[in-house]
Amino acid sequence: FKAKLKKIKIPENYYPIEENGKDNRYFKTEKELEDQPISKRYVYRGDWDGTFKYGWSDNPAWVLYDMLIARRYGLGDQVSESQINKWDLYKIARFCDNVDRDGYFLGVPDGRGGIEPRFSCNIMFTEGTKIFDSINSIAAIFRGVVFFQNSTVNFSDDRIKDPDLLFSNSNVSDGLLSDSIYKRDEKYHAVEVSYKNR
DSSP states (O other): OOOOOOOOOEEBBOOOOOTTTTTTBOOOOOOOOHSSOGGGBBOOOSSOOOOOOEEOOOHHHHHHHHHOOOOOSSSTTTTTTEEEBBHHHHHHHHHHBBBEEEEEEBBBBBSSSOOEEEOOOOOOOOOOOOOOHHHHHHHHHHHHEEEEEEEEEEEEOOOOOOOOOOOOOSSSSSGOOOOSSSSTTTTSSOOOOOOOOO
């Protein structure tokens, strides 16, 4: 049997499930997805204003958020919602669902000819599992980590991201890369970067 279990907090603009309970992110064939009207593929509608509603979700990012804020079985007594970087978690959630920039579901092949979200979390903790182990298990589903920095719970995952800076001869002091343990000339705002010569 299939059970939806507990409703959790999900973004106000997140609509993966229709009123009749059909999940718009699971398809038995690629053709079924292609035949779907575009309005049914709209999982994230518009920009998110940071507010939540209650609903069912198997998105590991929102299951993780629930584990962090729940007072009965999570870290809710130690961490407030204002300390959680929900904006980064939102980006991770969209990656888990595999939607395009406009919020339309793209999905990934499920290995049986169908289409499904990139990552989903259907998990039940039935024994006395430590909360930190549970949180790390859920973060591992989307190949991520949870860390506490500057009084904020932050998240990181291995999504492909644009590089922050490319180093070349044109943007290196005097056009030279060299190994050194000394500070560079103070007139440059230098960042020490380790690299390997190939």
